[in-house]
Amino acid sequence: MKNKIAVIYKSKYGSSKRYAGWIALRLDADLYEINDIRGKDLETYNTIIYGGGIYVGKINGIKFINKNYERIKDKKLIVFTVGLDSKEDNFNKLIENNFNKEQLENIKVFNFKGAFDYSKLNLIDKFLMKGLKSSIDRKSIRDLTDDDKIVLEGFEKEIDLCDKKSIISLVENI
Incomplete structure (x- = not known):
């Protein structure tokens, strides 16, 4: 079968x-x-x-x-x-x-x-991502992970990792 x-x-x-x-x-x-x-x-x-x-x-x-x-x-x-x-x-x-x-x-x-493209998020998801961005922004540059950098980049332009x-x-x- x-x-x-x-x-x-x-x-x-x-x-x-x-x-x-x-x-x-x-x-x-x-x-x-x-x-x-x-x-x-x-x-x-x-x-x-x-x-x-x-x-x-x-x-x-x-x-x-x-x-x-x-x-x-x-x-x-x-x-x-x-x-x-x-x-x-x-x-x-x-x-x-x-x-x-x-x-x-x-x-x-x-x-x-x-x-990830911040500009395309709905209002709730924008709010949640702003919270994540805020926690990432509190890190020093050398402590940023690759994932952190991708998230930050997504606030500026569309990121497509598919x-x-x-x-x-x-x-x-x-």
Whole structure:
């Protein structure tokens, strides 16, 4: 039986949508925006890939996977996140905060770099990013991480770190 794959995403500013599209094309999978699929539809798939951006320590739309977990826990489950933070410790905390112990054993998670353009953010996200910028501005120049520099640059111009090649490890996992 052919491995039937669903790629589902929730995208706020477009990066998760791009990754989901690249993955679906590469795997000849069905592609869904999260609002276009119901939990019961997941039963027809052998593999479910979900992707969402990282916002304030949460994976955008992950409640969909958590809500439907009992229905899909025996399938191959993959989640990809999209954000600017590349610190492994932060990523590990994100995973622990978004999944319970059983889910952590059954779900393979990948992290991809996204894009940032302060001018395109909604009012709430601008407020949150201003807070982050304020904390970065308090650091000395030599203490700035590469991630800090990217965030600061995003206040001046659009930063796009999306990389089609980064999906290779996820695709090979299928």
